[in-house]
Amino acid sequence: MDGGRDGERLAASLGRHLARLTFVDLTTDAVTARIIGSVLDWASGQGWRVYRRAPSVLPLPPPLSHQRSVLDVACARPDGPPVVVEVDHTDRRRTWDKLAAEAAAGRVAVWVRWGPGRHAVPPPPIHLVTCHVDRRNGPAGRLHTRTPQPHRPPPEHSPQGAGSAAVVRLPLPALDDPTP
Template sequence: MVDDGDGGQVVASLTGRLHQLSFVDITADRVTARVIEAVADWAAGQGWRVYRRARSVLPLPAPMSGQFSIIDVACARPDAPPVVVEVDRTDRARTAEKLVAEAAAGRVAIWVRWGTGPFGAPPPAVHLVTCAVTHRNGSAGQGRLYTRRPDTDRPPPAHSSGPGTADVVELPIPLDDPGTS
């Protein structure tokens, strides 16, 4: 495994960005596209050059071995190793193989997995970022629809009266009490 130096910081930053991602009732393809877009926007916000569908260092298997796999998002950073990001819903062996090759080439390799989980651990050279979503079956012909509403720390709702402002009544209430009729 190549020591990527700041990989943990990069992963934490991307995790924070994806934590803000929100959508309701969209298809799997649209979720993947939305996550890729969020990754590209995050990278551009870091001041990095962003390349979508960039060439991987891993060649395709025969009979297309003269061509190379594609990375969802590649980022060129000044004075730091490049960052490559693959976005998947499933646990694809080819994705893991591609990201291991990218890490061996000196890149910070990140696998963004989205879905309901659980998400298996990636190979040691690959960083994992998860994006939890929920799903429901759409109407006929729609298939599954996915929703992401990020967790938020919300204060409890305001109540009409604070603690200690209500009259305390001892239970059970005696039936012969004139105030209970």
């Protein structure tokens, strides 16, 4: 199977799984742990062997270069190359480097980015999955919430047609102007 299409398919599947994730007023660390737990559930549901904090092919920077960096989730699949997943709430260049090294080693690299707003798009062959999370300042720091987005139909339009509205002359007179 084409690694790019396989990665796109897996990222879309993981994105659908994460779309069901909800929580209210969690800390940054708790949100990351909750999303990693959901990724573990998704991968286990695929029938894969799943590893938490698996060693990466990328060494740590000096002076720890004799040690390996770790991955949030690594998955061994019987029907394709391994899948590795990193979960972050910030755009870290180190994450890009780690996932690029994993992809170069033949793994499908997926980056789950969570938080409000837009997320930087990593270069191919890294596959991005976004998870929108709202944040607010709480009494003890930042708190994060993810609630399902209800389907809301578009508002009904006025029964009046555009031609039946009253014509108003512009500019409008100032409130203290006595002329009509």
